[in-house]
Amino acid sequence: MKMKRGLFIGALLALFLCCFHIMNQHYDELSRYQYANDENRKIILEYMTTEDINYLIDRQYKPKEFMEYLGMSNFNIRYVDWYNYAKNVGEMDAASILELVDVMKDQMSFSTFKVYCSNYSLAQLKSFYTEENAFVHEQTLISDPSSVTGKIEENTTLFTYTPKDLVEVSGIPIVNQIQGEETIQLSQGAAEELVNMCNAAFEINEKTCGNMVVTTGYISFDTQEQLYEEAVLTYGIDDVFNHVAYPGQSIYQLGNVVRLVVASVETTNLKEMELSPQQLWLIEHAHEYGFEFVNDPAQPLEEFILQYHEDLKQNNEEGDETQ
Missing domain, CATH: 3.30.1380.10 (Muramoyl-pentapeptide Carboxypeptidase; domain 2)
Structure with missing residues (x-):
């Protein structure tokens, strides 16, 4: 009797596992994504994890908002709004946008990112955040130059900011x-x-x-560099700031x-x-x-x-x- 019961339970378990396997094979992770179709389904499943897909389903981003970035290095579905905002600001290829956002996202909120993009070109931001420059090493880029009054703090910089008007x-x-x-x-x-x-x-x-x-x-950043270097040669490093500002910290750049x-x-x-x-x-x-x-x-x-x-x-x- 006990043997028959064991065989019966075993058969039920095998049947359950078989049904689960069949269901899993036919389960569609994108069933709740309203924009899924034969053209995008395969590539989404290929490059996105289940967690990513769940985020996509929650936000219901349209394919045109992220498909061009899918498969690229540094792509993260959670920063699609950042990518598209940068894309609308100015001309920069998708790979460069992803590289830029990958650095900036760890240092600021999306709202602050938009302030930066309204005051600096993407090329300026890319240069500051992804390239080496001796004059701005370990300094913070001022997000809104219009807020600066009277003095620029020592550990901040305008970098190559240029007023638009x-x-x-x-x-x-x-x-x-x-x-x-x-x-x-x-x-x-x-x-x-x-x-x-x-x-x-x-x-x-x-x-x-x-x-x-x-x-x-x-006074542009480039001119400040020139004036600073000339002042160092003329007055020496100890006395240079009595004559010129450090490049990126001159209020005349505003x-x-x-x-x-x-x-x-x-x-x-x-x-x-x-x-x-x-x-x-x-x-x-x-x-x-x-x-x-x-x-x-x-x-x-x-x-x-x-x-x-x-x-x-x-x-x-x-x-x-x-x-």
Whole structure:
């Protein structure tokens, strides 16, 4: 009796295993993926694990959103949104996009990644995150340069950031302090308001721009490298930062910072610790044009370093309307 029962249970177990094997052979992992078809089914099953497929089913990505990356090195279905956002930002081949995302995904959120992509080209990001550069070693790339005010922290860098709306400043006195450079560039808003401010400064002494000269505007990363290397040779490594900024850490790279210098004839008769008429005028009026001092306006200055903020200009205009 016990033997018959054992044989019966064994037969049931064998039948169960046989049925399970048959069912497993016919089980379709993509049955719940609404976009599965004869064209994509085989390749999806070939390159995706069960875990990946479950993620795909949960998100229901369309084949056009990921099929071009499938099978490539570094592909991960969990970062499809990153790949496609980068693809829509600018021209870069799929393999390079995957390489870039594979590095950046471990250092930031997707929302931060989008901020980077809005301020830097994919080529710049690829160069920073996947290539060697002595000037940015172990530094953090500033995600949103527009948020920088007054100073760039020592362990951060703008790398090769370039403002998208640079224009050449004209119509006001300009003497570029960088040898070989005759023109000066600024972001469009800063350039327009600088001209407006210079025109208004005529009231100081009835001289063009109040007898002030623009000597510095946008300075590129490449130019900073050149200036830094020249300064090291001239002044030595211990004294170099008294003359130039470290490449990637100059506020002039932001495109919204300008340096104004008063003509020497205007300062010869000033008493010690006396503020020039130009400085007093800028303290009172610069904010009306969206500019604020980067250096200390309370101290007598030979140069005025001003940074343009669109919000400051808008707030000033709103304040005028309410009065």
